[in-house]
Amino acid sequence: MPEPGFRKFINEIASRKSAAVTVFADFCRMSACALAAGSREEEYLEVARRYTRDELSDISQAFAHLVQEMERHPFADLLGPFYIECAAHSSKQARGEFYTPPEISKLMARVLFDVEAAKLKKEPITLNEPACGSGGMVLAVAELFAPDAVDLLRVTAQDINPVAADMAYINLTLWGIPARVILGDTISKSATREWMNVHWFRVGENSRRLAQRFMEVAEEIEAPTSTVDLGQIRESLELKSQLTFDF
Template sequence: MSRLKTAMDRDRGAQQAATGLVGDPLKLPFARILQEAQQIRVSEAYRRMVTAGACALTGGRAEALYLDTIGGLNAHDLDVIVRAFRQLVVDMEHRPFLDLLGPLYMEIGHKLDKQDRGEFFTPFCLNRLMVDLMTAQDPRAMFTPGEILTANEPACGTSGMVLAFAEHLTNHGVSPLHLRWTVQDLSQTSCYASYINLTLWGVPATVICGDTLRMTVNWAWQNVHWHQAKPWPTAEERRAHVAEVMRQERFLRVFQELFVGAA
């Protein structure tokens, strides 16, 4: 219990100091824009935003779905969708690795529908606690030199757990590019939201929409970072990196002595 309280206090303090609490998801700037929709409900505006946004991040591989998603919207609501996605990117920059799409999805969705589908949002502090329990003190101990670590999240929702893991790595000086995730969920909307979260935060991932228990796959998208993933460096590569850093530092000192000092 004390560990949970510590994680919750840390989560609260970090968000207040660096990012600000999410609080009411409906009051997030991008959520306020979605509520300006006139032709469709907010829940439908959310669905179209995450679907179209995910399509846009595929680099043109989902153009048909993108056009189908925005089809039938009047000019006002189309503008709402576009502005909301742009604002989402800004909101995410102010709240590093914090899942903003999950809380809003749960807030605007129909309660009975969520219960029927078994969808429940996990608070970010609990995601952080579970990451701490999985990785112990130093996450670098999980990696094998020369290999890319692989991980799976079979019921990812909007991938809040994966974002917490990426944040944990980053806080310990480890790039998320050393790990590849395969995440899966039955909800298409959640999968599109996951694709946005993981792509914008630079996490190599394959997002699968399908039933994990029945082992069915409706579709699977690899994001742009999947092929950018890199193995954990070997001892020789680490030594070479240190030597290169030292060489650059020596060059910089010489440059400063010759040119900056002379000026």
């Protein structure tokens, strides 16, 4: 049975205010904003205005208890299961969402990655999770690389549900995983918002990608095009201008 911890504070506020799933969504939004290094202050204040000072104090305590529980259960997804539990009691939030059980996530992570080989290679590993939910699959991968190689991961996590995007942002940021979280529909290839966490900047991922793209463009410019017949070009130019070019 899960520890009461942060759940107790969410349920207590919900008993006085509104549905637990709504309070939990606000808790996730404020927590994600608080971890965004000042880049989401307006969002934070917009949600905070809905609560009294005492309720905001309870939300702060809920976050503290979440962090403490995470420390006792490394790389466990504590948010996703509670969200599903809350959503199950609210018909408005019933989206037919089913999060991957942690045992399945861990099995898939072990099948997909040769961790020791990746550690020896010491090159960044790009990981794309197009329907990330609360980030449980990514946490399972990160656990394999912990404690000394989590920085090798470069995660792009996307979900259509704003609550899921916030949960993923919280989980990946608190566990030190360099990540870019996108709120959007993967199938239609549309995105509403995206946030890069502090670890994404800490490892210099934007700079690495820019340098990589620069090298790709440089290679495209320098590489000869195999489909072009230089002999035919020369003949055409000779016929038109009677000039000969040596290639």
